[in-house]
Amino acid sequence: MKYKRVLLKLSGEALMGDRQYGIDPQRLAEYAQQIKEIHDKGIQIAIVIGGGNIFRGVAGASNGMDRVQGDYMGMLATVINGMALQGALEDAGMQTRLQTALKIEAIAEPYIKRKAVRHLEKNRIVIFGAGTGNPYFTTDTAAVLRGVEVNADVILKGTRVDGIYTADPEKDASAVKYDTLTFEDVLSKGLNVMDTTAFTLSQENELPIIVFDMNKNGNLVKICEGEPIGTTVNV
Ligand code: UDP
Numbered sequence: 001m002k003y004k005r006v007l008l009k010l011s012g013e014a015l016m017g018d019r020q021y022g023i024d025p026q027r028l029a030e031y032a033q034q035i036k037e038i039h040d041k042g043i044q045i046a047i048v049i050g051g052g053n054i055f056r057g058v059a060g061a062s063n064g065m066d067r068v069q070g071d072y073m074g075m076l077a078t079v080i081n082g083m084a085l086q087g088a089l090e091d092a093g094m095q096t097r098l099q100t101a102l103k104i105e106a107i108a109e110p111y112i113k114r115k116a117v118r119h120l121e122k123n124r125i126v127i128f129g130a131g132t133g134n135p136y137f138t139t140d141t142a143a144v145l146r147g148v149e150v151n152a153d154v155i156l157k158g159t160r161v162d163g164i165y166t167a168d169p170e171k172d173a174s175a176v177k178y179d180t181l182t183f184e185d186v187l188s189k190g191l192n193v194m195d196t197t198a199f200t201l202s203q204e205n206e207l208p209i210i211v212f213d214m215n216k217n218g219n220l221v222k223i224c225e226g227e228p229i230g231t232t233v234n235v
Helices: 025-039 057-062 067-091 113-121 139-149 183-188 196-204 219-224
Strands: 005-010 044-049 096-100 125-129 154-159 180-182 209-213 231-234
Touching (some): 005 139, 044 139, 113 125, 139 196, 183 196, 183 231, 209 219
Parallel strands (some): 005 044, 044 125, 180 231
Antiparallel strands (some): 209 231
16 A cells, blocks of 8 residues: 555535535445545545535625634534544444544544544544634645644545646636646646645645545545556645
């Protein structure tokens, strides 16, 4: 296996499947199976999941809601998704722990780095909920932050597209995919990989990012075996 410990970032929207809102149990079960494949190979797995399928602070603010209030609602949305994913992973036979950046003691442990690492060492899957715990941040930033904190080897950003393109492939048919990029390339070409805060944190800590299609079964395990799936951003 190329990686020993990975931080998997899943967007909330990916959990919708073909729905307009919420969580598709079928999609959740498929993700659990993909995650099981790498778990069975002994890879330590931490997961950050977004909340965009339920609530986004910016969307709330554009409808007149206080931004900070909306962002906390978004963070709670990530906890709901984390609980759903936790259930699906446990149904598939894996041991998990949910740790949240906001304290919700009845349902999750508070985030404690040392405890998270201990869980990973025991091959428990650790899901980090509630983002960074701060408004005005994103779950991409939470993913890189937690990835750096727990010493992950790589950030695996599972999306609907199979990598980083010269333009948005869903809008521009002539867009071409990159296999590898440096952090500098991404900046100089003005490519959109993650928000700037998340991207800079990854670059400063030399934590590589792989953007790949999580909806294609088998991709996750292939990446961990070292196959060149998706686009890798590295120093
Ligand atoms: N959020 C936040 N701080 C964080 C992470 C998330 O305030 O550290 C809020 C923010 O409102 C965001 C929402 O949670 O819009 C959902 O997260 P995100 O949009 O990153 O989820 P994704 O797009 O990956 O589903």
